[in-house]
Amino acid sequence: MKSVADKLAEIGRDIVEQIKKDNFPAITFPLRSVSNIVFDEEEGVVKLGQKKVTRRANNIKQAKVFAQLLWIAAFAKTELLEKGRSCSLRDLYYNSFNDVKIKFEDQDESDNLVVELETILEVAREHFNIIPEEKSSIFGDLVIEYTMPVTHRGQRVSLTTDPDGKNIGLSLATAKFVDVNASMVIAIEKGAIFRRFVEEQVYKKLNAILIDTGGQAPRFTRMLIRRLNKELGLPVYVLTDADPWGMHIARVIISGSAISAHIPELATPDAKWLGIYATDIKKFGLPSIPLTQLDLHRLETMKRDPRYEDGLWRNQLEEFSKIKVKAELEAFSKYGLTAIIDKYLMKKIKELK
Amino acid sequence: MKSVADKLAEIGRDIVEQIKKDNFPAITFPLRSVSNIVFDEEEGVVKLGQKKVTRRANNIKQAKVFAQLLWIAAFAKTELLEKGRSCSLRDLYYNSFNDVKIKFEDQDESDNLVVELETILEVAREHFNIIPEEKSSIFGDLVIEYTMPVTHRGQRVSLTTDPDGKNIGLSLATAKFVDVNASMVIAIEKGAIFRRFVEEQVYKKLNAILIDTGGQAPRFTRMLIRRLNKELGLPVYVLTDADPWGMHIARVIISGSAISAHIPELATPDAKWLGIYATDIKKFGLPSIPLTQLDLHRLETMKRDPRYEDGLWRNQLEEFSKIKVKAELEAFSKYGLTAIIDKYLMKKIKELK
Known part of the structure; x- marks a missing residue:
């Protein structure tokens, strides 16, 4: 190339x-x-x-x-x-x-x-090398080798050394992957749940690389997710809040965004949305919050978007319109701090495999 | 304790x-x-x-x-x-x-x-252990030892291993300082300038620990800055945009904020504001932007704040009211990408010492 x-x-x-x-x-x-x-x-x-x-x-x-x-x-x-x-x-x-x-x-x-x-x-x-400021981070069993800046070229680090997660900046996004033991990638919408997963050693239990997207995944993060999928063949799962915005965070990681339609390397079509689905709110008895006017408006816009014509996505949009409530990842804390892992994550990944 | x-x-x-x-x-x-x-x-x-x-x-x-x-x-x-x-x-x-x-x-x-x-x-x-999501990062010649989570207790890492900067999260903010060679701390308002300083090895030239506050410094970052100052005796300098908001970022690191007046450990009274001062805009011929209505309103509020009654702070507020323009740290790029270091940072630190 x-x-x-x-x-x-x-x-x-x-x-x-x-x-x-x-x-x-x-x-x-x-x-x-x-x-x-x-x-x-x-x-x-x-x-x-x-x-x-x-x-x-x-x-x-x-x-x-x-x-x-x-x-x-x-x-x-x-x-x-x-x-x-x-x-x-x-x-x-x-x-x-x-x-x-x-x-x-x-x-x-x-x-x-x-x-x-x-x-x-x-x-x-x-x-x-024209770079943005958004922060997102990563943790997992992968050793990388920096290619830049020159002061760090050739240096290797493991992505398990830093329990706060390593920043996904220019240097990490462009590093070589030199030693990988992880067998999947889980991208998570928010830092609080990412940290929970690090503390509870989800990276060991599921042998997973964990990524905190910090809301809408920044471009470096989308580049890195694609590389982990394409270069290492790792399956990618995206975990979001159960609301229209969460769905869209997952969809953008999978299909890319209109604003960056000119750059093919920012999408990971093989990635899968892990929920929380609208249908999970009732299924798991999660505390929920009424959809706001803004949420409802967003739902209608998404219904007109060709990326949401498909089975699962369409069904979940329809379900949101029906139940008119949303739920956050933290809602699982109702059942204890580790419930999101024991009651949801493990099962859902098996179902999607 | x-x-x-x-x-x-x-x-x-x-x-x-x-x-x-x-x-x-x-x-x-x-x-x-x-x-x-x-x-x-x-x-x-x-x-x-x-x-x-x-x-x-x-x-x-x-x-x-x-x-x-x-x-x-x-x-x-x-x-x-x-x-x-x-x-x-x-x-x-x-x-x-x-x-x-x-x-x-x-x-x-x-x-x-x-x-x-x-x-x-x-x-x-x-x-x-109730923690926020804000991200801020650090780079410099300091070895830390994690105390939490349990999976990382006792592990040591150098803050020079990660060119994107290490996240200042719960684990880093509560780590022990085990080996320090740096002789000062420079906290910077934005990631782009932080990255420039890492790439240009300001941490070597000035033997400095660099911190990206990511705008208003999150609480973990303020805790860590205070610890670096109190436990290690390192002088702290704060580098911000030349506008009322930048001044306030510096002032909150130094004096704390009203909203956290009940927590003494979030202020570093010995820290010094490194500018960019209002008076530097003309002095260095920086490209400037007119103050907005919001900026002017903010200036008036600050003039009534007892933290701004003091010499330097008062004078700079008055200067902003007079010149009615502001300038960003990146404005030094007019003179080339490293001008902010060569033409400003080095001189200013000498002046303040």
């Missing part, structure tokens, strides 16, 4: 060639708009369709945007990848103040062009 | 004694209300004053609340501390469903009584 730095160099060479031939340089890439976002039922992921757009430097307004895009590409290659540095979207924006010819009107402009560069390269910006 | 479990047992014994003497049992503790929150200028911290309140089981309504408070105390001792488990405020609430006699109306009720128990014990709830 070509490295991102190679792909960036290729874009540069291609544009130089076009200019040498006395053409206005142009770049063609998939259109990122609602009309071109499709749910590929066979693959089970959200992706961009066949429509293309061409960015061309043939008038003054276009020429400026074209130059800005190339400035970002050059910055990513020379300042970040080649120097082994990372930065945030905000850093990139402020860095552009260096060059008076590039001037972005505001950060939205530079953010949008970073997304455009992702679309052109078909990789997440995390791969050219 | 008495352990929290011992303190809890003492409360229990005291109440049994009162009942044996045929009295309605009662507990007296400091009043937590605005009228009893004072800024102790000598110590430089926010604390509770001399007013007391007594919770007594002498009528039906009071008896219920009294019983709920004791139920929480018993739960903390027997289910959490003695079993080496932790839980969230939400877990605790759901757990109360176990016991029909205890029934809280909603989570606010149980949350409030947890705070009351903190006030009685004069320790943060984190010490009786």
Whole structure:
């Protein structure tokens, strides 16, 4: 596979060639708009369709945007990848103040062009070291070897050394997997339940790698979940609250999100939703909370989403509409602090296997 | 020092004694209300004053609340501390469903009584293993030894092994410090700058422990900063955006917050604010952003706060009111990605020493 730095160099060479031939340089890439976002039922992921757009430097307004895009590409290659540095979207924006010819009107402009560069390269910006701040963490029987930053290249650590969970940042998400003994991955919506699972040694009982997604899984976390599934062949289970938002957290890990439909590496179509299902609320006699107006509105939106046309997902949406209540993972604490493991998790995983 | 479990047992014994003497049992503790929150200028911290309140089981309504408070105390001792488990405020609430006699109306009720128990014990709830989800992280030349959970007791790790930073959770915040080579602590408001400092090896250049507070520092982080300062004698510097919110992040680390005025262990009066000061915006020619209505309102509130009557703090508030702009830490990227270190951090620390 070509490295991102190679792909960036290729874009540069291609544009130089076009200019040498006395053409206005142009770049063609998939259109990122609602009309071109499709749910590929066979693959089970959200992706961009066949429509293309061409960015061309043939008038003054276009020429400026074209130059800005190339400035970002050059910055990513020379300042970040080649120097082994990372930065945030905000850093990139402020860095552009260096060059008076590039001037972005505001950060939205530079953010949008970073997304455009992702679309052109078909990789997440995390791969050219533009990284977000969201925190999510991991614990389990897996030894990794860091590839960056340079100070840590080649160092190995086990993901069982840190009972608070290891941060899933740039270094962990891009590390090599060198020794794996776990046989599954359980991604959990909230830190409190993740910690319970660490304390109760679910990683031993089920031989599982545990991940705290911290709500909607950040992109690094989705990249890492996919890698654990694709590179190591580990089955992935997603455990969420029993509410429309929890369902969507699971669905985004499995199928990707509309906003990142241009990046294939952020979905794990083989992952399975472990519940809590709407139907489990009654089944387990869980304390429940009435759905709010916002929850009900969210349910209706989800009913129109092609990702929810399918059997289980459809049924659970219908059940929520019927029972009009929701329940949280912590609701199992009604039966004691370890009930979520003994009464629910163990059984459910057997059922889904 | 008495352990929290011992303190809890003492409360229990005291109440049994009162009942044996045929009295309605009662507990007296400091009043937590605005009228009893004072800024102790000598110590430089926010604390509770001399007013007391007594919770007594002498009528039906009071008896219920009294019983709920004791139920929480018993739960903390027997289910959490003695079993080496932790839980969230939400877990605790759901757990109360176990016991029909205890029934809280909603989570606010149980949350409030947890705070009351903190006030009685004069320790943060984190010490009786009721923990929050906020994430913050640390990197630096310090070896720690975990004391919990039991699976990790006695294990040692260096805080330099993880380039994404180690999560500051219950296990890290309560670990022993066994080997320290760092000579200062730098707490930073945002992850992007924290990561920059790790990549550029500020921990070596300044021999510093780096902490990402992730915005307002979570309580575990404030506990840990205080421990690094008090137990190891390390000077602490706080680096924030140049805006009213950044100033307040620094001030809360130094002096504590009104909401946790009942817990002395969450403030580090010796810590110093490293800027970015309002006066630095012009001095360093930083790209700036106009203050919003919300920012201006916040400034006015801060001007009435006794924590901001002091020289530097007062002057910087006045400067913000005058210049009516703010600047972020990333604004230094105008001069290149490492400018914040070379042009600002190194100089400022020398000035403050």
